[in-house]
Amino acid sequence: MTQNAQVVQMTAEPDEEYVTNRLPLRDRMRAQMNTDGLSQAAAAREIGISPSALNQWLQGKYAGNNDEVEARIENWLTARQRREAASSAMPEPPEFFRSPSAEKVVNALSYAQMAGDIVCIYGNPGVGKTKSFRHYRDTNPSVWIATMSPDSAGLVPALEEVAEAIGLRDAGGGARRIARAIRRKIEGTRGLLIIDEAQHLSTAALEELRIAIHDATGIGLVFAGNPEVYSRLTGGNRSMRFAQIFSRIGMRLFIPRPTVGDVKSLAAAWGVKGSPEIELLKEVAAEPGALRGASKVLALAAMASGGDITLAALRQARANLGGQE
């Protein structure tokens, strides 16, 4: 009886030698999770094993098929390291650069916040609207960005996006309840709410947002997105309903395309100074995608140049990305 109990206990304990043999993989796994700041649960999800299996394996106590778990972990570590190597070769794009258009956006945001007014900022894709909003948010108090999507066209989903943007957890219930919770949080903040990609909102939702959020609290409100935003607000001047919201817009800013100054700021941010290089970037920025396309060309060229960005690398990058040679 006593002997049996001992045997059972011994097999339940991890095998000394087994643990020692596997130490390197465990160490590597622990180190990887540490450097990446990854929890065991998150790592397990990526590896494709249960969190308890990973936890037990890390302690050398896993009773299941260790070989299989280890094969998966090896795979995951290799893939992760490969990805890290690739991303370290990829130069960091500039987080934000000041450009004439960015300056205009920041001024419009600043006006909306200070005056508690409604502003409409619209422009073609890739001119740097969202980047400027984020910069403004990160450098000013009480600024929130709620990004709309095709499935937030109605008032309730739009309000839910706003609630999440201002940090309200699980604001549920009908439109009135969510709107009330939002007002309670933003009232008296002298804040600014930016509704990005607002072209996805129905005109009714735009109107309701204005009434529920701006009229009731006096905080600044920005409707931003592609040129469709503006036509939504005017409704082609056909209906009184549209006209009502339109008449309340205090300022509008249209950025159709990047200016030469914007392209020069982008180039400078990447350390590109030569005029043939800047000419090429101007051409890329004139295509649909604007500064987004030019940024991709710069990133790829920087990767290929491995130092200063050359004209040849820019040309090659442009060709590789599907533009002109």
Ligand SMILES: Nc1ncnc2c1ncn2[C@@H]1O[C@H](COP(=O)(O)OP(=O)(O)OP(=O)(O)O)[C@@H](O)[C@H]1O
């Ligand atoms: N001021 C800036 N600072 C840093 N990067 C910028 C700036 N302006 C543009 N970019 C680059 O251009 C890309 C597009 O910018 P952004 O997303 O702000 O454009 P957008 O006008 O919001 O476009 P969309 O209408 O498609 O949302 C960015 O991802 C970035 O690479």
Ligand SMILES: [Mg+2]
């Ligand atoms: Mg954007």
